[in-house]
Amino acid sequence: MSSIGKLEKSLITFNSDLMKEYIKKGKRKEHISQTSIGGMYNSNVHRDGSGQPPNPIANQLESALLRMGPINTRSPICHNIIGCCCEVRVSNHLILKQPIPHKVKVKDIIFTKARRVRTNQYMKRCKNCISVFGREK
């Protein structure tokens, strides 16, 4: 299986672990990631869910997000809040893991499909994320 195929598969386990954690901790609904994704850059992989915008945030990611409006506000092109998508959180982690000055083009990051954490249903990339990362391959 290709590395992205393995990462796709591991996202299903990641989601079921998240659900177990939510049940165990009795987390309130607003603290639950709705969607999750896996990302790859070079040999690094990372999985994460949607949530708060990352802080610190990589410069190139921040400037791509700011083209749509202030971070943590609703953009005019999309129903999602700028900076809160799982794609943003995963790519930020992968960029900041690279040696300084973190020379990564955001469009070079490879993603799995995004999935709803509760059901593993495939979620189409949102318009904010298409603007930052390009169309899904």
Ligand SMILES: [Zn+2]
């Ligand atoms: Zn998005």
